Amino acid sequence: MSEVQSRLTGEYHGERKPLFSLAFKTAILTALTVGIYRFWAKTRIRKYIWSSVAGQGDAFEYTGTGLEKFLGFLMAIVILAVYLGIIQMILFYFGLTLFTEPRTEAQMLAQMGAFYITFFAVLPLIFFAQYRARRYKLARSRWRGVRFGMEKGAWGYALRAIGHWLLTIVTLGLLLPRQTFYLEKYMTDRTWYGDGKFEQQGKWTALYPAMKHLAIGLAIMVVGSILGGVAGSGGIIVITALVGYIWFMVGLVSYRVKSFIYLTDTKVLDGAVTFDATPQTSTIVSTVLVGGLVVGLIVGLVFAVVGGVASAMMGPLMFGHPAAQVIGGLVIAAIYLLVLAMAGALSLVWITQPVIAHVVTEMKVHGAEHLNTIKQRAHDSGADAEGFADALDVGGAI
């Protein structure tokens, strides 16, 4: 058939300009249609990004449609409206029956907090939606014409996710690697490329080194507050808390990157294809920082110029005739929407896309000649096509 080499390196072909205009245009359309176009917007942006990722020149393809997302969303709305409305009200009612007269500030806050138990009504659904969303994305991804796919199992995932989260919280984060590993394993072991099955190997304890910078960040905060307490110096406490916090935040990124590397390197496809990921935490952090700076600068500049010109022109109008006031209000709303849409599109091309490009180009596939033997898999209806994820705001734009 063809000349597939045994080693394959990820390529990323996306560019800033076309993605920016696509994201900007679709964001405006979304605002103009009171949000209905968002399903098509998301689809088109995914098509662009998927087609940017390639191996040996062959691009990925995203075959999802905006229409199926819209239909899935309508279905999710029916279920969620009924379920959430009733559950939320009943939980609120029981929250009310727990009330006593608040005597202190703390009691008052605690009682107001009790109302947030409605959150727990949504929690299982959020995990459910996360799994379903990943299944849908895989079912709509193809490479060389062959579908990816994921088996059903969203409720099993939701149950396990709740259990693992509880364990992680009870152990103050000590069992985070266990959670990360087993949840990823649950999903990977149900993932397919054509008729080839993925398998997550490795062991969860191997993720502990990935937590190094989280531990250092915590240690700085703890030691700093002890030293500061002993020396009676508030300055030490503040400075170490700040340094420790920043270290911890970078540590979070580092944990995600390092656990991603380990979990990718220990994945096997169809017993023959392996992966080698080498993304750098430093590259990702600096990409996010530089990108954030660029986006902030551009948005600030545009807002200042456009807003200045508009207020100079519209200012006199605002004190005039009521009709003029309405027009002025509309112009301001339009400017606000344009700037928001621009900010979203800019952060897509300056932050999200470069990070994806880095991760993809730092990916190697070994045993790629085996991919030639992979056969097509059956079409997956995609269930709710992310309808639940959209309604519950799970996951970002792509």
Add this chain to the structure above:
Amino acid sequence: MGPVTGSFFDGQHAGRHRVEVTLDEAAGELIVTGPSLPEALHWPCARLRALEDLARGYSLTLTLHAETEDEAPRDPARLTINEPAMVARIRELCPDLHKRDLHRGTWRKIWTRGAMAVGAVVLMLFVILPRMADTLATIIPVEREIAFGKSVIAQMERALGAADLGDLRCRGEAGQAALDRMVARLSEGQDLQYDLEVRVFDDGMVNAFAAPGGQIVIMRGLLEDASGPDAVAAVLAHEIGHVEARDATRIALRAAGSAGLLSMVLGDFTGGTIAVVLGERIMQASYTREAEAAADVFALDMLNAAGVDSSGMAEFFDYIGELQGEFQIPEYLSTHPASEARAERARDNAEGQEGTTPVLGEAAWQALKGICG
């Protein structure tokens, strides 16, 4: 024209076929041949479809329109061509390259699902949740309602800037006595379900509110701006109406049930927050306007029973109407019915009243106005 080289994926295997592509313009079809293909493929121009929104704009990936069970009616095979002249010629020649095809029955699906979703949301917001709130509001134990009400008042105090709970309450003894007398006069002979606890907060707002469980708060600003004790009595009767109807509890329950429903429907898109806030405001307003109208009716009955002139009420609503001035909020956005109509109703009622007496004497009225010291 052609042949040019291309990559072909048959949609059955992940192997890549190196192929030669020829465009037969007379027959209007693409002919695809290759050593690894069992036979030459003929793709008619009319069925050719291009993939859209691709990153490498110079390249063209083609597929065929076909009634498959896939998410879109497309053949699973793909053909990618990079040769610019060929790409340009195909784009020129094939008219339906960018046609969007739908599966049969798609429109019916959109209509049924759309109707179901709209129906479910409307049914929940305007039938099921209000009924449920009404039922739950009547079965909640009174002492729980009182505790909830205290908590609401505590929150209100915090929002108005009190450092400690109870700081805002005005404690003038003579004033409180006058207020209690007003309450006693209004509630005399009435079969009220709640023990009323009426207090004044030291704040300039012209407002009063009823918290769950019979707790009523009047703002100092309202006492200062009221035309006389009868106006205050009218406001008080209105708030007692809310208390008796358990409006605060019901509205809190409804709000809890419908919380997030709108943001769920509208989703998280650019500018979506404005739409959600506006929508919630409209919904909330339609809930409360009904309750306000009912409380007005209750208040007029109460004033009539107590022999208090409802002209005070009319004067008060006239004043509120003036405060709102030209910046009238449209009624569908406002939580209260239009002030003129409310004043009108109070005036009509006053014409039919006989033998009314002021609710407080001049001295007691002055004491009430000075309750905050």
